[in-house]
Amino acid sequence: MSDLDLSPLLHRLESYHSRGRTSLLPALHDAQQIYGYIPRVAAEAVGQALNVPLAEIYGVIEFYSLFYSQPVGKTVIHVCNDPACALAGSETLFKQIRFQQEAAPTGNSSSSLTIEMAPCLGLCEHAPAVLVQGQPVARADRQTWQDLVSGRGERPSSLLGGTVSILTANCGLGHTVELSEYLDLGGYQALRKALQTPPRQIIEEIKAAGLVGRGGAAFPTGLKWEAAANAPGSVKYVVCNADEAEPGTFKDRVLMEDDPHSILEGIIIAGYAIGAQKGYVYIRGEYLLPYQAMKKAVEDAREAGFLGNNILDTDFNFDIEIRRGAGAYICGEETALFESIEGKRGFPRLKPPFPTTHGLFGKPTVINNVETLANVPVIIRKGAAHYRKLGTEKSPGSKLFCLSGDVVRPGLYEVPFGIPFHHLLYDLAGGVRPGHHLQAALFGGAAGAFATPDHLNVRLTFEDLKEAGLPLGSGVITVFDETRDLRDICLRLARFFAEESCGKCYPCQMGTQRQFEILERIARGEVQQEDWERLQDVGWTMTDSSLCGLGQTAASAILSAMKHFPHLFQPI
Amino acid sequence: MSETIRLTIDQQTVEVPAGSTILQAAQQAGIQIPTICYHDHCTANGLCRICGVEVEGTRTLQPACVVQVRDGMVIHTRSERVIRSRRTILEMLASSVDLSESPEIQAMIQEYSSDLYRFPDAEARRPTVIDDNPMYIRDYAKCILCWRCVQVCAEDAQYTYAINFSGRGYETQISTFYEIPMPESTCVFCGQCVGVCPTGALKPKRQWLLEMGYSPDEIMSLTRSQRQRRKRREEISANPS
Numbered sequence: 021m022s023d024l025d026l027s028p029l030l031h032r033l034e035s036y037h038s039r040g041r042t043s044l045l046p047a048l049h050d051a052q053q054i055y056g057y058i059p060r061v062a063a064e065a066v067g068q069a070l071n072v073p074l075a076e077i078y079g080v081i082e083f084y085s086l087f088y089s090q091p092v093g094k095t096v097i098h099v100c101n102d103p104a105c106a107l108a109g110s111e112t113l114f115k116q117i118r119f120q121q122e123a124a125p126t127g128n129s130s131s132s133l134t135i136e137m138a139p140c141l142g143l144c145e146h147a148p149a150v151l152v153q154g155q156p157v158a159r160a161d162r163q164t165w166q167d168l169v170s171g172r173g174e175r176p177s178s179l180l181g182g183t184v185s186i187l188t189a190n191c192g193l194g195h196t197v198e199l200s201e202y203l204d205l206g207g208y209q210a211l212r213k214a215l216q217t218p219p220r221q222i223i224e225e226i227k228a229a230g231l232v233g234r235g236g237a238a239f240p241t242g243l244k245w246e247a248a249a250n251a252p253g254s255v256k257y258v259v260c261n262a263d264e265a266e267p268g269t270f271k272d273r274v275l276m277e278d279d280p281h282s283i284l285e286g287i288i289i290a291g292y293a294i295g296a297q298k299g300y301v302y303i304r305g306e307y308l309l310p311y312q313a314m315k316k317a318v319e320d321a322r323e324a325g326f327l328g329n330n331i332l333d334t335d336f337n338f339d340i341e342i343r344r345g346a347g348a349y350i351c352g353e354e355t356a357l358f359e360s361i362e363g364k365r366g367f368p369r370l371k372p373p374f375p376t377t378h379g380l381f382g383k384p385t386v387i388n389n390v391e392t393l394a395n396v397p398v399i400i401r402k403g404a405a406h407y408r409k410l411g412t413e414k415s416p417g418s419k420l421f422c423l424s425g426d427v428v429r430p431g432l433y434e435v436p437f438g439i440p441f442h443h444l445l446y447d448l449a450g451g452v453r454p455g456h457h458l459q460a461a462l463f464g465g466a467a468g469a470f471a472t473p474d475h476l477n478v479r480l481t482f483e484d485l486k487e488a489g490l491p492l493g494s495g496v497i498t499v500f501d502e503t504r505d506l507r508d509i510c511l512r513l514a515r516f517f518a519e520e521s522c523g524k525c526y527p528c529q530m531g532t533q534r535q536f537e538i539l540e541r542i543a544r545g546e547v548q549q550e551d552w553e554r555l556q557d558v559g560w561t562m563t564d565s566s567l568c569g570l571g572q573t574a575a576s577a578i579l580s581a582m583k584h585f586p587h588l589f590q591p592i
Numbered sequence: 593m594s595e596t597i598r599l600t601i602d603q604q605t606v607e608v609p610a611g612s613t614i615l616q617a618a619q620q621a622g623i624q625i626p627t628i629c630y631h632d633h634c635t636a637n638g639l640c641r642i643c644g645v646e647v648e649g650t651r652t653l654q655p656a657c658v659v660q661v662r663d664g665m666v667i668h669t670r671s672e673r674v675i676r677s678r679r680t681i682l683e684m685l686a687s688s689v690d691l692s693e694s695p696e697i698q699a700m701i702q703e704y705s706s707d708l709y710r711f712p713d714a715e716a717r718r719p720t721v722i723d724d725n726p727m728y729i730r731d732y733a734k735c736i737l738c739w740r741c742v743q744v745c746a747e748d749a750q751y752t753y754a755i756n757f758s759g760r761g762y763e764t765q766i767s768t769f770y771e772i773p774m775p776e777s778t779c780v781f782c783g784q785c786v787g788v789c790p791t792g793a794l795k796p797k798r799q800w801l802l803e804m805g806y807s808p809d810e811i812m813s814l815t816r817s818q819r820q821r822r823k824r825r826e827e828i829s830a831n832p833s
Contacts, residue, residue, distance in 0.1 A: 042623050060770045073746075073753030073771035075777065082758045089770065133714070282828065348760075370638050370658055375627065523757075523764035525675070526628075526640045530684035533762040541713060554710065561680040564653045564673050565641040572652060 044363030085345030179431030235389030286393030411437035464493025495540035528571030694790030741785035
């Protein structure tokens with residue numbers, strides 16, 4: 021180990037020196053890129069350069085599933101193991117890849133493969149999906165072994181549908197919309213307009229538009245901005261939450277890959293409105309292509325004067341930094357995301373205080389989801405009144421829905437709020453796969469709840485769904501036909517939470533594990549009389565007592581399955 | 593902070609100084625709220641949630657050790673939801689770790705009628721004892737992840753930063769850098785971590801050996817080689833030539 025050449029790493033660490041611990045994840049990504057994993061001496065060098073205690077560096081490496089403290093194969097393949105991909109045969113695919121690897125003669129390139137089951141990769145409309153060295157492969161079951169291993173597999177292209185294209189206006193063109201094209205399409209007009217408007221008026225416009233957060237919590241965006249703008253202090257931040265990891269969600273990936281500048285424009289306007297000088301985009305570690313697209317967009321925008329000092333010849337200075345996560349669903353929780361940017365394990369913080377007063381680096385921060393920020397230029401360009409022409413009073417505008425599973429045309433659908441579920445499923449997405457009918461649909465992902473055919477008439481708005489006991493969440497709808505064993509789906513959701521729990525608070529740390537163990541047994545057909553009450557107690561304890569939103573929703577899909585399909589959890 | 597807050601805990605009106613936590617307010621009123629991870633001299637993180645209470649108007653139970661009182665708060669410390677959470681957390685704890693040297697937690701298990709065998713097929717955390725230094729042993733099968741040792745090793749007391757975490761979720765364990773033996777770490781053997789450990793997961797080595805039935809003389813001879821090695825190391829570092 022001592023003969024490891026540290027010079028390439030030390031060279032890269034030089035640029036991080038002055039910034040200290042916040043550069044920890046970028047530095048660890050660098051080390052892993054150079055050495056294939058993070059050798060101990062490399063971690064020591066990182067600690068020395070950034071002045072971070074070594075034990076804490078190890079704690080960080082160990083927290084994120086994409087960081088390896090031990091050597092791994094030259095090529096790492098991640099096979100998605102969550103519901104949509106499982107329905108498409110990911111389990112078989114995983115076994116086949118393993119088998120191919122074992123059958124390959126030693127010394128062959130496949131001997132340096134590491135194959136791992138992965139949580140949802142956000143490629144649900146291309147199921148079964150895999151990542152080969154971070155590069156996505158669509159319909160991996162149709163690829164030859166050689167193509168798959170060498171990374172020549174089919175690249176996913178955006179599958180779009182719906183009845184309006186406002187947020188997705190520039191998506192699905194088959195390429196990333198670059199700056200010049202974005203400008204031709206009317207891009208950065210909203211920013212120009214915004215910079216000639218007092219910041220307060222921008223906030224009023226967002227409030228008037230009735231925009232609410234699209235990440236799952238549905239908090240009114242204008243109120244959030246107002247709170248951060250009013251918070252004392254001159255240093256403020258805007259953070260774009262692009263840690264899209266809710267199983268079944270892929271909308272932010274499509275937006276970032278196809279139209280990154282619309283998101284940047286939203287972030288810059290937010291920064292101007294609240295008086296921030298800096299923005300961060302935190303993109304989940306599995307999203308390599310969106311990361312590259314966003315990074316390029318930032319560089320181009322900076323060069324063209326949309327970022328940096330004196331933006332568009334005003335006295336407004338603002339810049340954006342793109343950050344990568346490293347495999348941790350919990351970092352989608354806003355305070356865990358801050359911790360991660362600060363170079364720590366992604367433990368959620370106690371709230372209050374809230375991010376609008378004590379956010380990133382303890383400063384007032386607005387943190388918004390990608391889709392939320394993509395709405396901002398739309399609202400500013402045409403005004404709140406125009407924006408409200410779509411949707412309902414309480415849910416104005418359009419919404420992106422991620423449809424996957426047993427549906428004829430999986431993909432990303434943009435529709436006005438208010439259309440009924442059956443219209444989206446049957447008229448737009450072609451319905452349940454031929455010869456089958458709807459058994460259930462999971463709304464809101466792993467942290468969501470099951471809908472049944474009784475819910476087909478529910479209108480897709482925040483208010484209607486709430487009344488029906490369904491979360492809109494981030495717009496995930498995973499469809500299951502009558503042949504599917506929902507116990508297996510519940511088991512996958514439970515495994516997801518057991519693997520993604522950060523371990524900070526007891527109810528979630530142990531509850532997700534106990535829930536998983538019980539469901540594992542139930543899925544094997546060994547249901548015990550007491551399991552019903554065990555699952556209820558564990559589920560409600562997590563819901564009532566967990567520290568953060570992850571733990572509080574880690575049982576919600578399972579409790580909803582128990583409500584709608586009680587016989588699945590009882591002995592025969 | 594001379595302002596006084598008036599609130600209701602279990603139908604009892606309580607007046608406390610502003611800035612008090614629910615836990616402090618309850619203590620003042622003579623109402624017992626159980627705690628596990630909380631320690632008077634460590635930063636409270638609200639990890640164990642055993643102190644959760646029902647505050648009217650809030651969706652989830654509130655950790656009494658960190659939530660500050662507000663005027664007019666109405667709190668129930670023994671509602672059905674509170675009891676269910678406490679009982680279940682204790683049952684999950686009993687199925688995860690060895691609580692044989694945690695008398696306080698055992699008393700809580702009695703009080704909340706927790707069933708020690710509620711989760712018969714639970715996978716317990718049973719790492720082997722780490723005996724890598726002459727001062728203390730680490731028996732993480734008894735570790736309840738209260739974080740106190742990590743905190744006193746860092747900003748809560750010693751600023752030594754010898755330990756942090758490995759793994760995450762249920763697999764979390766307290767660990768040194770790349771799991772190196774403690775003497776190779778930055779540990780200064782101050783013993784503060786041993787002092788705050790509530791479950792016997794960290795224990796003075798001699799106590800551990802005595803409990804295993806060794807006589808003081810045997811212990812002296814058992815640890816002699818370690819002491820000599822240490823002495824040699826110190827001599828070498830003092831006089832490298």
